[in-house]
Amino acid sequence: MEGADSRGVDPRATDGGTLPGADEGDGADEPARVVLHVDMDCFYASCERLRRPDLRGEPVVVGMGYEPGETIGAVATASYEARAFGVESATPISEALDRLPRRADADPDDPDAPDPDETGRYLPVDMAFYESVAEDVKAVLRDCADVLREVSVDEAYLDVTDRTAWDAVGGDDPASSAAAGPAEVRTLAEGYARHVKERIEREAGVPASVGVAPNMSAAKVASDADKPDGLVVVPPGAVAEFLAPLPTAALHGVGPVTERALAERGIETAGDVAAADADALAEAFGDRGRELVRRARGEDEREVTPRGLPKSLSRESSLPRTSDEERKRETVAALAADVARRARERGCLYRTIGIKAVEPPFDVNTRARSLPGPVDDPELVEEVALELLSEFADDAVRKLGVRVSNLDFSEGDQATLGGFEGAARGDEEDRPAGSRPAGSRSAAGRDGSKLTDWVDEESTAGEEWDGGDRGNGGDDAGPRRSEEGQASLGDWE
DNA sequence: TCTGGGGTCCTAGGACCC
DNA sequence: TCTGGGGTCCTAGGACCC
Numbered sequence: 001m002e003g004a005d006s007r008g009v010d011p012r013a014t015d016g017g018t019l020p021g022a023d024e025g026d027g028a029d030e031p032a033r034v035v036l037h038v039d040m041d042c043f044y045a046s047c048e049r050l051r052r053p054d055l056r057g058e059p060v061v062v063g064m065g066y067e068p069g070e071t072i073g074a075v076a077t078a079s080y081e082a083r084a085f086g087v088e089s090a091t092p093i094s095e096a097l098d099r100l101p102r103r104a105d106a107d108p109d110d111p112d113a114p115d116p117d118e119t120g121r122y123l124p125v126d127m128a129f130y131e132s133v134a135e136d137v138k139a140v141l142r143d144c145a146d147v148l149r150e151v152s153v154d155e156a157y158l159d160v161t162d163r164t165a166w167d168a169v170g171g172d173d174p175a176s177s178a179a180a181g182p183a184e185v186r187t188l189a190e191g192y193a194r195h196v197k198e199r200i201e202r203e204a205g206v207p208a209s210v211g212v213a214p215n216m217s218a219a220k221v222a223s224d225a226d227k228p229d230g231l232v233v234v235p236p237g238a239v240a241e242f243l244a245p246l247p248t249a250a251l252h253g254v255g256p257v258t259e260r261a262l263a264e265r266g267i268e269t270a271g272d273v274a275a276a277d278a279d280a281l282a283e284a285f286g287d288r289g290r291e292l293v294r295r296a297r298g299e300d301e302r303e304v305t306p307r308g309l310p311k312s313l314s315r316e317s318s319l320p321r322t323s324d325e326e327r328k329r330e331t332v333a334a335l336a337a338d339v340a341r342r343a344r345e346r347g348c349l350y351r352t353i354g355i356k357a358v359e360p361p362f363d364v365n366t367r368a369r370s371l372p373g374p375v376d377d378p379e380l381v382e383e384v385a386l387e388l389l390s391e392f393a394d395d396a397v398r399k400l401g402v403r404v405s406n407l408d409f410s411e412g413d414q415a416t417l418g419g420f421e422g423a424a425r426g427d428e429e430d431r432p433a434g435s436r437p438a439g440s441r442s443a444a445g446r447d448g449s450k451l452t453d454w455v456d457e458e459s460t461a462g463e464e465w466d467g468g469d470r471g472n473g474g475d476d477a478g479p480r481r482s483e484e485g486q487a488s489l490g491d492w493e
Numbered sequence: 494t495c496t497g498g499g500g501t502c503c504t505a506g507g508a509c510c511c
Numbered sequence: 512t513c514t515g516g517g518g519t520c521c522t523a524g525g526a527c528c529c
Contacts, residue, residue: 064497074496089529092496152500152529255527286504288526316498352521361495366523401498 032166032236034189035304036158036196037211037219038141041228043154044077046206047133048123059085059100059120063093065318066124071097073124080228082120093122136204144196147304157216159304164192166214166235179212181222181232182242190233197231213239215300220252239298244271251295253288261285270296309409313346314356315339316401321360323396329386335402336385340378343404349374350404353384357392358399367391374408 040046044062049055059082066073071094078087078096085100100120107113134153141148145158168174168185177183179190193212200208209230211222218239222232225246234242243251249259251270261284267273273281273296281289294300315335322328332355343350354368367388371380385402 074498076497090496092494095494095496155529253527257526288503311501312499314499318497354522364524368522370521399497 031161032214033159033161034164034166034192035213035216035219036145036160036193037213037216037223038137038156038158038196038200039209039211039223039227040137040154041207041209042077042079043134043206044125044130045079045082047130048126049079050133050205051129055121057081058103059087061087061093061096061100061120061122062125063096063122064125066093066122068122068124076125085118085120087120097122133204133206137200137206137208140196140199140203144199147306149304149307151307157219157304158196160189160192160196164188177233179231179233180226181234182238183233183235185235187233187235189235190231193233194231215239215298216302216304217252217295217300218243218298221246221250224250240271240274240296243296243298244269244274246270248273251292253292253295258285258288258292274298309348309407310346311407312403312405313339313342313348313350313407314401314403315342316356316399318399319397321396321398323394325393328389328392328397328400331400332385332389332402333382335400336382337378339402339404340376340381343407344376344378347409349376349408350381351375351406351408352404353381353388354403354405355385355388356399356401356403357389357395357397358401359392359395360398365392368403368405370406374406 042060045055045060048060048062058079060079061075061082062077063073064076073093075087075089075091075093075096077089078091082096082100087096087100101114101118103116103119103121105114106116106119108116130153138150138156141150141156141158144163145160146162147159149157151157165188167188169188169191170186175186177186177190179194183190189212193210197208197210200206207229209223209227209232211219211225211230211232211234213219213222213234214236218234221243222234223230225232247259247269248254248262248267249256251273254262262268262273265276265284267276273292276293278290278293281293283289285292315338317331317335319327319331351374352368352370354366357365357367359365369384369388371384381402381404389400
C-alpha cells in the first residue's frame with residue numbers, strides 16, 4: 001500500500017486520468033493490453049454441485065473411468081474439501097479412497113467403518129452435463145469480450161482491451177485495489193474483471209478464478225495464484241515483480257522435467273529464470289528456454305486468438321496388461337472406428353493414421369503412416385491401425401490408442417458439414433464389413449481400393465500425390481473455410 | 494508415485510530432391 | 512560421383528497442458 005514506487009500502475013493511471021494509455025513502460029506506445037484468464041474452480045465438481053445442492057460444502061471427487069462402487073479410474077477433479085484429504089487431480093481412485101473413503105461406506109454405529117465426517121462423495125464424469133454448463137459460461141464470456149480463446153472446457157483467455165483500461169478509478173484519490181496480487185490502485189480493469197467473474201457465477205452458477213494482466217502468460221499465472229474464487233490483478237509494470245518469488249513450476253510450460261533441470265542449474269524461482277542468461281537456457285532447452293526467460297521477465301506479445309480447428313483426433317484406452325493379440329486387435333479396431341466416426345462427424349479428412357502402444361511400466365511407442373491423400377474412410381483407419389499394431393503383436397501392453405492427423409477440413413462434403421446431425425451418425429453401423437461405405441470420401445477420387453493397395457505395399461501411388469507444397473510450418477495459416485464443419489460436441493469452438 | 498484420456502508443440506534423424 | 516548446401520516431408524519420441 002505504501003511506496004507508490006515503480007511497481008504498480010503506470011503513474012499516469014494514478015492521477016485518475018482518463019487517457020486510454022498506460023503503456024508497458026517498454027517503449028511501445030500502444031496502450032498495454034488487458035488480458036483476462038478465466039479458470040473455473042474444480043469445474044466438474046462445481047457442476048455436480050450445481051445440480052445437486054446437497055453436495056455443497058462436501059468433499060466431492062469426480063472420477064474418470066470410475067463406476068460407482070468400483071475402485072478403478074483416476075480423479076478428474078476433486079473439490080477443495082476433498083483436496084484437504086490429499087485427494088488431487090490424477091490420483092488413482094483406489095488411492096483416493098484410502099485417504100477419503102466413500103460416504104456410502106460410513107457408519108457412525110460401526111467402529112470399524114469410517115467416520116462420516118471423513119468421507120467424500122464419489123461420482124463418475126458426466127461430460128455432456130459439464131459441456132452444457134460450459135455453454136452458459138461461454139455465453140457470458142462471449143458477451144464480455146470481442147476476442148476470446150477457449151483453451152479447454154473450463155478455461156479461457158479474453159482480450160478486453162477495447163472494453164476497459166488500466167486507468168485508476170477514484171479521481172484525485174485513487175481507490176486502493178480490492179484484488180489479490182500486486183495492484184495497489186483500483187483500476188477499471190479490476191472492476192471489469194470482477195464484473196465478468198460475478199456474471200459467470202450468477203448466470204452459469206459456478207465459481208471461477210480470474211487473472212488480469214497485460215499479457216496471456218501473466219494472466220494465466222495470476223488466475224492460478226489465489227484459487228479458488230480468486231481475483232488477482234497484475235498491472236503493467238508489475239509483472240516481473242509479481243512472478244519473481246514464484247517457483248519455476250508456476251510458469252506455464254514448466255513441468256516436472258524442466259523444473260528439475262532448472263533446479264540443477266540453481267534456478268528455483270521465476271525471478272531466477274528472469275535473471276538467467278537467455279542464450280545459456282536456449283542451449284539447454286532450445287527455443288523454449290529463450291521463451292521461458294521472456295515470460296518470466298513479463299514479456300509475452302502473443303495475441304489472444306480464437307482456437308483454430310483441431311490438428312489431430314485420437315482415442316485411447318487402458319486395459320489390463322495383456323499380450324493377447326486378439327484382445328489387442330479388438331481394442332484397436334474399436335478405437336479406430338470411434339476416431340473415424342468422430343472425424344466424419346466433424347467433417348474432416350485425414351491423411352495420417354497412427355497408433356500408440358504403451359508397454360509396462362510406461363513405455364510409450366507410436367507408429368504412424370501417411371496416406372497419399374486425405375481420406376474419410378473408417379475401414380482404412382482400422383486396416384492401417386491393425387497393421388501398425390502388428391509390430392507389437394507379441395508385446396504386453398497396458399494402453400492402446402488410435403489417432404488421425406494431418407487433418408483437412410477444406411474438402412467438406414455438404415452431407416456432413418452439419419456436424420453430428422449429418423448423415424454420419426447412423427449410417428455406418430450396419431454397413432456390411434468389407435464393403436466400402438458409399439459415403440466414403442477420399443480426395444483421391446477414383447476408387448478407394450487403390451488406397452488400400454497402397455497401404456499394403458509401399459507402393460507407387462505416392463507420386464501422383466505429390467501435390468506440391470503443403471506449406472509445412474503449419475502455424476495457423478488462418479482458419480480455413482467451412483467453419484461449420486466443427487460444430488461438433490466436445491469443443492469450445 | 495505408476496493414473497486417464499484428449500490434445501499441442503518441438504526436436505531430431507532419415508529419405509529424398511534440387 | 513562421396514563432395515557441398517539447402518529444403519521439405521515423414522516418423523518417433525518427449526514434454527507439457529487440462
